[in-house]
Amino acid sequence: MSNNTIQLDDQGRLKHFLTIEHLPRALLVEILDTAERFTVVGDRIVKKVPLLRGKTVVNLFFEPSTRTRTTFDLAAKRLSADVMNLNIEASATRKGESLADTLRTLEAMQTDMFVVRHQNSGAPEFIAKQVAPGVSVINAGDGRHAHPTQAMLDMFTIRRHKPDFENLIVAIVGDIAHSRVARSEIHALATLGVPEIRVVGPKTLLPSGIEQLGVSVFHDLESGIERADVIIMLRLQQERMQSPLLPSGHEYFRTYGLTAPRLRRAAPDAIVMHPGPINRGIEIDSSVADGQHSVILQQVTHGIAVRMAVMSMAVGTQATNQ
């Protein structure tokens, strides 16, 4: 079964946004174009449009998050929705309530959209199968599986700088194994026509069979970013720095940290991205993070517009189907 039978309605419009895998290219472009129109909203004196007026959005976070939750919160508010933030890690499930029961309770409050972050891969999809018709589910990151809005804001950022996806070399560097961002980015880049997607990292951080997603594998950073137009550095979680996966953050920086001299191997106008929060001196040197190639802060700004786009498209689909 394709995931699109859940994500799209019978006319191919976005109902839920759970994963980028198998979504048609036109839909990804539509998300980017819609987001482009929303970027101006943030520059106005009144930073609001009424597209989600009267709708209730619940941010359902089973895992801690600052920037993703904040930008979803802002995006929903700029669309004039009523927003409720629930940090479930601290409440219901601790009391032994099942996910299905938590959901029923929240649905009884007549919610129109759930924005879900969960530690278990597939949880948003599970929720999407449970909710009443007319309710949308947006994946804000599930386990190691997907983080589709992060990937789309990265695509948005790339397109702003390099509009021609079909002529790009993109390198994703670091902890691919535990990264939902990397998986979603790979699907998005491939769908948008990027001919060369590379993953770079030590064998302990590359998941088994990753090449079957259509990427080429590099274990050496310098050859991995050779001539790359886009370099996406992934965050290395603190608990993995000294573990059976890696001896130390220091050694990681020496082998996979992006420094100015190494960056010279990439294309001269390469952009450097990072989903944040960054570990300076671990994944990336400060001179690169703050340097002219870095577009890291733009990513955050674009996050709001992209999330507005996805939310408004999903609610729009549901409204016309009612």
Added chain:
Amino acid sequence: MKLKVSQGRVVDPANDLEEITDVFIDGDTVAGLGHAPPGFGSAREIDAEGLVVCPGFVEIGAQLREPGDEHKATIASELRAAAASGFTTVCCMPDTSPVIDTPAVVELINQRAKGVRGARVHCIGALTKALEGQILAEMHALKEIGCVGVTNAHRSIRDTNVLRHALAYASTLNLTVFLNSEDSWLGSEGIVHEGSVSTRLGLPGIPAAAELIGLGRDLLLVEETDARAHFRTLSCGRSVKYLNDARRAGLKVSSDVGIAHLFLCDEDIGRYNTQCHVRPPFRTRRDRNRLRKGLANTHIQALSAHHQPQDQDAKAAPFSATEPGISGLDTFLPLLLMLVNEGTMDLKRAIAAATIEPAQILGLDIGALGVGDVADICIFDPNKTWPVTATAMLSQGKNTPFFGRTLRGKVSVTLVGGRIVHEIKA
């Protein structure tokens, strides 16, 4: 009571028999084949024309969930479901609550089984106290009360020293040890086979090495302690070779495979189908094919329903948060016949793997239909189709990846000790 099962295709692998004939049953034993024994007199007749008559199936290790998890299944519900699915003997795994580590729990299970019109039950006792892998269970007492073997079930013993002693002690008592081999370190975080599917779905993987290292370790200790060991529910193709090599080297080892592992592989998880959450996990298509071949050429001896009934909630959660297992009794016969129809093995071998092979592994004098044998018999219609639905399944657990499919093969009559415990009225 006297019974005549007339004109069925009698398939009795233990006696290398496959022919259309009559079976005469007197009391609890098979009294004659082809001809009524002298003085047999009149009997109730079961017309088995067009049906197959074979020894009742023997399940090597099922989770009956009672005591402790009666919301998932009960001894009564599962023994009845077993009988309706052609099983005449079911062994109960000790991971109940409380664990089967004292004679009292065995007595409780026997008590609950008494009076149930269904399959017989035998217990497999715990290898270590509370299955905690630290202190040996009172295996002598468990053997005396009737346990057919001992096992630590799915909780692989981490401490190699404990396992070594447990095997040596069981060997002293001449008890068969049932092992679910898995390296506890490599297996600890995983939930599905590690490979491109686990990578795509972002689910933590269990590498094939987890089973192979577990198997390698366990085989060395089995050799050293001269224990008799049965390896449960293989999932890797390479495991078949490890075990066959060990057998050829003279170790007293045998193995089985869960029937669902002969049909499904990791790709069948699709979009997080929690019905495909099993332990050991479904591995690759190649593994599946090698397991099939291993069962066909008897490198794997026995076939198991690997019955693990679950309640609905246990499967209604994100994949990682669900409980593993398939309710395997109801679909066992149709899947077994599918192996035959697809040409993987002939009917005699398939039935042997479900009857005489597990019987011998368990040391039970069942699984054959010779004159004088216990009349544990399954009579089935190989062509009758039925849809796998909640009402069609008799197990209390409705958890199966085959749900909704229409399968071919249905049990008509089951006899346990010459007594009809299941019968479909024509």
